[in-house]
Amino acid sequence: MYTTQAWAKAAADSDFKKIDIQRNLCGEEDVTFAVKYCGICHSDVHVAEDHLKPVRSTNYPCVPGHELAGLVTEVGTKVTAYKVGDMVGVGCISDSCLACPTCNTGNEHACQAGMTGTYNGETKHGHIATDKSWTFGGYSNSQTVHQRFIIKIPPGFPLEAAGPVFCAGITMFSPLKEWGAHRGGLRVGIVGIGGLGQMGVQLARAMGNTVTAISTSPNKKAVAKEIGADTFVVSTDPESMRAAAMSCDLILNTVSVSHELGTYLPLLAMRGTIVQLGVAMNAHAVYQLPLMMRKLRVTGSTIGGMLETQECIDFCHRHKIVPRIKLVTADALLDIYKMLNSKNDSVVRNVLDIEASK
Amino acid sequence: MYTTQAWAKAAADSDFKKIDIQRNLCGEEDVTFAVKYCGICHSDVHVAEDHLKPVRSTNYPCVPGHELAGLVTEVGTKVTAYKVGDMVGVGCISDSCLACPTCNTGNEHACQAGMTGTYNGETKHGHIATDKSWTFGGYSNSQTVHQRFIIKIPPGFPLEAAGPVFCAGITMFSPLKEWGAHRGGLRVGIVGIGGLGQMGVQLARAMGNTVTAISTSPNKKAVAKEIGADTFVVSTDPESMRAAAMSCDLILNTVSVSHELGTYLPLLAMRGTIVQLGVAMNAHAVYQLPLMMRKLRVTGSTIGGMLETQECIDFCHRHKIVPRIKLVTADALLDIYKMLNSKNDSVVRNVLDIEASK
Numbered sequence: 131m132y133t134t135q136a137w138a139k140a141a142a143d144s145d146f147k148k149i150d151i152q153r154n155l156c157g158e159e160d161v162t163f164a165v166k167y168c169g170i171c172h173s174d175v176h177v178a179e180d181h182l183k184p185v186r187s188t189n190y191p192c193v194p195g196h197e198l199a200g201l202v203t204e205v206g207t208k209v210t211a212y213k214v215g216d217m218v219g220v221g222c223i224s225d226s227c228l229a230c231p232t233c234n235t236g237n238e239h240a241c242q243a244g245m246t247g248t249y250n251g252e253t254k255h256g257h258i259a260t261d262k263s264w265t266f267g268g269y270s271n272s273q274t275v276h277q278r279f280i281i282k283i284p285p286g287f288p289l290e291a292a293g294p295v296f297c298a299g300i301t302m303f304s305p306l307k308e309w310g311a312h313r314g315g316l317r318v319g320i321v322g323i324g325g326l327g328q329m330g331v332q333l334a335r336a337m338g339n340t341v342t343a344i345s346t347s348p349n350k351k352a353v354a355k356e357i358g359a360d361t362f363v364v365s366t367d368p369e370s371m372r373a374a375a376m377s378c379d380l381i382l383n384t385v386s387v388s389h390e391l392g393t394y395l396p397l398l399a400m401r402g403t404i405v406q407l408g409v410a411m412n413a414h415a416v417y418q419l420p421l422m423m424r425k426l427r428v429t430g431s432t433i434g435g436m437l438e439t440q441e442c443i444d445f446c447h448r449h450k451i452v453p454r455i456k457l458v459t460a461d462a463l464l465d466i467y468k469m470l471n472s473k474n475d476s477v478v479r480n481v482l483d484i485e486a487s488k
Numbered sequence: 489m490y491t492t493q494a495w496a497k498a499a500a501d502s503d504f505k506k507i508d509i510q511r512n513l514c515g516e517e518d519v520t521f522a523v524k525y526c527g528i529c530h531s532d533v534h535v536a537e538d539h540l541k542p543v544r545s546t547n548y549p550c551v552p553g554h555e556l557a558g559l560v561t562e563v564g565t566k567v568t569a570y571k572v573g574d575m576v577g578v579g580c581i582s583d584s585c586l587a588c589p590t591c592n593t594g595n596e597h598a599c600q601a602g603m604t605g606t607y608n609g610e611t612k613h614g615h616i617a618t619d620k621s622w623t624f625g626g627y628s629n630s631q632t633v634h635q636r637f638i639i640k641i642p643p644g645f646p647l648e649a650a651g652p653v654f655c656a657g658i659t660m661f662s663p664l665k666e667w668g669a670h671r672g673g674l675r676v677g678i679v680g681i682g683g684l685g686q687m688g689v690q691l692a693r694a695m696g697n698t699v700t701a702i703s704t705s706p707n708k709k710a711v712a713k714e715i716g717a718d719t720f721v722v723s724t725d726p727e728s729m730r731a732a733a734m735s736c737d738l739i740l741n742t743v744s745v746s747h748e749l750g751t752y753l754p755l756l757a758m759r760g761t762i763v764q765l766g767v768a769m770n771a772h773a774v775y776q777l778p779l780m781m782r783k784l785r786v787t788g789s790t791i792g793g794m795l796e797t798q799e800c801i802d803f804c805h806r807h808k809i810v811p812r813i814k815l816v817t818a819d820a821l822l823d824i825y826k827m828l829n830s831k832n833d834s835v836v837r838n839v840l841d842i843e844a845s846k
Contacts, residue, residue: 185777240758308783391774391776400598403785406776406779406780407780408776409777410776411775411777412775413773413774413775414773414774414775414776415771415772415773415774416749416771416772416773416774416786417769417770417771417772418749418764418766418768418772418788419543419767419769419788420788421764421786421787421788422764422765422788422789422790423788423790424598425666425787425788425789426787426788427761427785427786427787428774428779428785428786428787429779429783429784429785429786430776430777430778430779430780430781430783430784431780431783432780432781
């Protein structure tokens, strides 16, 4: 074990405090890197504030963060793909069994023994450890993981903007591929133009689709168009919604607070699909007649496996897609959490600047 | 117009009474046939008893029935595909615009101007007429429709069992094709082993899939296995449900009364799909986390177009799939409706024997 620092919550309602934590030393298959930046995801808030209880309650101290980007400081003796100084990252997954058929086909996130999340994950597979029985995330100076969970950041890609690709990016990339948008030619709607949504708009556009940005905030129109949206719909404006009726083949819904997915069904064309992506805990009231008449599909998706995550950042680099970010320091964390809990009224992902934080 | 007889309800809570009705004469593109048999569908109950109000209220007198089978008595001068004496049928659709791209690609049921149902349908497209502004269904001695809405019953197929193929059969056949089960090799679950379910089991099996029959009635096990189910699950028995957890790639849910679709989600494997098929009017409480974790899909489907309906009965004939039916007479209608409203505890489709009815 080695000691490093991290910003942690001691309880759901406490402030963030810098504490010492222990991580496993760099084993023969491991990579250790200095975390330089860590994106702040809405899921961080859900876990750090224990919103997912009783489904999965949070262990404290809790160190959130699963959008890590940094520079390699040490590699294990069996590691050949990475060397000291390389730009690397870690996303939502930090361990899995690495033995089941699901892991072995690049779907570590769906590991049959249950993947270990980058924070608040049970350290049960033996490739990662802390001084507790759960993982500590990326609001930290250093991280060590098995090389299988390392993502290579393409040289030239801005390090500070890489982290959000491993969570927000892959969360949009995976369902776009799953539902055929990577071949282009679809009409894709993106609900929620925040951290995830801005990636969805850019990815869907780069894949050759027409894109409708759907938001409750009329003031996001300009930026949505700037990043590639062809059409902008204000979901709280009945007129705007009517004008877009049945105009989407695929909708990616990033809303991460309680809502009714039925709101968006009128936007779907015949055989249209809505993919729920946010951690919304409410029950949606779904009537089956509209699904039947237009063969609509309601589904969901979370992140993606390691291969697909690598593919995602490589795609972003090739198409010059860079998440719009804002660098923040640790003393701003509580305010950002408050903003994410109410309404994300900006189209940028907040990214924690580790070195600039105290 | 010509006069024929039909069994009609004068109000939602009245008994069936034989009345005279008027239908359009056989035009140059029309086919008139003597209705010999008409299947009794759960939808007949919903419409005849005005369950769909306020979505679509029922006009009275109401003559239900959209599983018609009979013998041609007259054909229009431009009709070459049918001749007097041929076995023909009519399903759920009796008219559509026949001009929109949807109609012209064989999807008359999804006509952009709105298809006209075989009963309680608005006679707005001009190819069918009655003395009212709505259609009268198959509980009747004679029917006349445009040849486009006629299905040819393959010679040798039992006439009395053909009607249910045009509604119950195609309702199962269409989603099996939509979700790839026609290529075989899937694990298909069928919820509800009644009129629709028995067709689903037989069709899914004949397409080369393994079939799980799912029912609240343990006493349907023997007959479910007899018609081709590999496994039988009692949905009200937690032990039986646990044993079948994550065992289906595709579930066709025929339940036509209020229920929670969430009951069946644990049976779906990763990327599994549940297709809602019955006229259940309740809101389902759908949580998105299970959809996200296993990429489950919730969708719906209704009947199919004319080409696919023809394909369905041709497939049934080739694979010797014949709906299990029970012939009944008009005086039993109310009792059958009562049974369908409570619980369908038999695996047969009731079929009205027109000639035997008074």
